[in-house]
Amino acid sequence: MxxxxxxxxxxxxxxxxxxxxxxxxxxxxxxxxxxxxxxxxxxxxxxxxxxxxxxxxxxxxxQSSNNARMNKSLLGHHNASDTIKAVFELYLQDILADKDKKGCLLVNCKSEMANQEANVQSFLENNQERTLAMLEDIVYNGQMERVFNETQSASDYALYLYASLQGLRMTGILHQNEQQLRTLINTILKVIH
Amino acid sequence: MxxxxxxxxxxxxxxxxxxxxxxxxxxxxxxxxxxxxxxxxxxxxxxxxxxxxxxxxxxxxxQSSNNARMNKSLLGHHNASDTIKAVFELYLQDILADKDKKGCLLVNCKSEMANQEANVQSFLENNQERTLAMLEDIVYNGQMERVFNETQSASDYALYLYASLQGLRMTGILHQNEQQLRTLINTILKVIH
DNA sequence: CTATATTTGAAACGTTCATTTCATTCATTA
DNA sequence: TAATGAATGAAATGAACGTTTCAAATATAG
Structure with missing residues (x-):
């Protein structure tokens, strides 16, 4: 051997x-x-x-270690409102811990390579689909619980939350004021409540 | 000579x-x-x-040609609500025209170099400050006109809009469905109305 | 202990990188 | 038309790039 x-x-x-x-x-x-x-x-x-x-x-x-961290965090919450807050809280902690302004590897990768490498692009498309599905699931549950806004579909709000998470992550690179970021998250989440 | x-x-x-x-x-x-x-x-x-x-x-x-394009577009609108819509419309047009998924040069640059080159970082910080100031100005006007929400400060909403624009731009790289993007923009803008 | 199959280290591969060099070309003006 | 000085072209610089090669080291199973 x-x-x-x-x-x-x-x-x-x-x-x-x-x-x-x-x-x-x-x-x-x-x-x-x-x-x-x-x-x-x-x-x-x-x-x-x-x-x-x-x-x-x-x-x-x-991606998989991020997912693991996400799932672990989400397990503790049994209503949609707390769950979505936990998702944003996780992003916030990433931002505050990111002292050297690296941003998110997946987001960076989308910027750098989505238009250059087909394998990377399909990986990212896959990641996007799965994230959207996860968010849609949370929103759907929240609407069933009658705690989330029902004027738009769960998939509409999922796309909104997805864009908001990316915007939050990008903004956080050069803007690490915790209080202002928390206010920002509250503003974002007002839409779905 | x-x-x-x-x-x-x-x-x-x-x-x-x-x-x-x-x-x-x-x-x-x-x-x-x-x-x-x-x-x-x-x-x-x-x-x-x-x-x-x-x-x-x-x-x-x-940056300066983007600004020129932005200013030209904003000149035509004389109330805050139309103005902010025009800003997002400009981003939307960029996304729809970006068939090869390049994204925004400034956003890409933030991903790639904010943590590597001090000159680039300060350029981007400057750009961020100026964009936030422009957005805050629009929001402030809208609040004076009593057409925008006043539960949060103009600077809070400016940060929200700034993050939303970046999120929209990033999302648009791999998601170019015009109708869904228009719905997304409407969702984003609901917060300030 | 020996045979085996893989990991390892170090060197070398050819290519491409950003940058420099310098003689030549060119449009200007005195 | 001759002097001027920047623009140009082509070649060369040395370092760094991703990748390959191969003999030596190594840990296992018979």
């Missing part, structure tokens, strides 16, 4: 996604990835194929 | 900003700029200094 890999794939992806997050895809060199992951150049190519494939895996890793 | 420059600086900046918009800063090579501007490599360095300085000038050019 051969020698087995000594590194944890998840740890490598975590470190790789941190570098991509910090510097962007085009701004990250293979040397950056070697340095940050601690892996040998050859090992990266053996295990991940290419810089682009490693990026795609790092993207998926980032 | 020496020979004078035969190229138009504005035309060069327009072409350069188009390439940067298409490929991003890190994704654009000096060769791309030579090809697209038609200028000689040496002439670019003589006239603009470096790739980064050219980028900063292209950014300023993009």
């Amino acid at each position: 051969p020698k087995e890999a000594t590194f944890s794939r998840k740890e490598v992806l975590q470190k790789a996604s941190a570098v991509f997050h910090q510097k962007g895809y085009n701004g990250t060199s293979m040397q950056d990835l070697v340095d940050s992951t601690g892996l040998n150049r050859s090992s990266i190519y053996n295990s991940f194929g290419s810089k682009l494939q490693l990026f795609l895996e790092a993207l998926a890793f980032y | 020496p020979k004078e420059a035969t190229f138009s600086r504005k035309e060069v900046l327009q072409k350069a900003s188009a390439v940067f918009h298409q490929k991003g800063y890190n994704g654009t090579s000096m060769q791309d700029l030579v090809d697209s501007t038609g200028l000689n490599r040496s002439s670019i360095y003589n006239s603009f200094g470096s790739k980064l300085q050219l980028f900063l000038e292209a950014l300023a050019f993009y």
Whole structure:
């Protein structure tokens, strides 16, 4: 039997996604990835194929850990109003923790590569669909509970919330005043109540 | 007397900003700029200094032509409600015209470089301040006209509109359904009415 | 212990990067 | 028309790029 890999794939992806997050895809060199992951150049190519494939895996890793965090946070809330607040609270915490103004990796990626790499584009389209579905579900529940506005459809409000989350995340890069951001979130959420 | 420059600086900046918009800063090579501007490599360095300085000038050019377009559009409207609608309409037209999913150069730039280049960051902070001031002015007028909501301050609503514009622009990259985007804009604007 | 299959390290691959150099071309004006 | 000085073209700079190569090291199973 051969020698087995000594590194944890998840740890490598975590470190790789941190570098991509910090510097962007085009701004990250293979040397950056070697340095940050601690892996040998050859090992990266053996295990991940290419810089682009490693990026795609790092993207998926980032997405799934974000999803896990999101689901964990949502579990605690049993009405739609609290649930949607928790979603925005999670984004707010990301913003406040993002002292070096990196923004969201997925949003950055959309800016940088949606028009360049077909694989990245379809990944992002998929991500968008799933996020919209999640939001629509929350809104739908809220409307059933009679706590959310019913003048527009759940899917209309889902798109509104999706755009608002992206706007909040982008705004938060250069505007990290917690109180003003909280006010902003309240303003956003007024529409659906 | 020496020979004078035969190229138009504005035309060069327009072409350069188009390439940067298409490929991003890190994704654009000096060769791309030579090809697209038609200028000689040496002439670019003589006239603009470096790739980064050219980028900063292209950014300023993009911003000022956007502003010019915005001002021209706003001139036609004499009440706050129509004015703010015109602002969003301009963004919508940008989105619908953006078939190759480039997004907004300024937003992309914030994603790619706000955390990397101090000059870019301060440019963007400046841009953000000016945009917020413009929006606050519109909202303030609308509140004076008694057509806008007064439960929150003009600056609160300005931040809300600023975030909404960025969210709309980001969402529009992968979601170009005009009818749904118009519904989204209506939803956004309901808050201030 | 030996054979096996893979990870690893280090060097090298050819290409492309941003930038510089410099002789030549060109439009101006004295 | 001759002197001027910027614009130009083409080549060269060295560094950095993503990727490949391959011998050496390594851990497992027989």
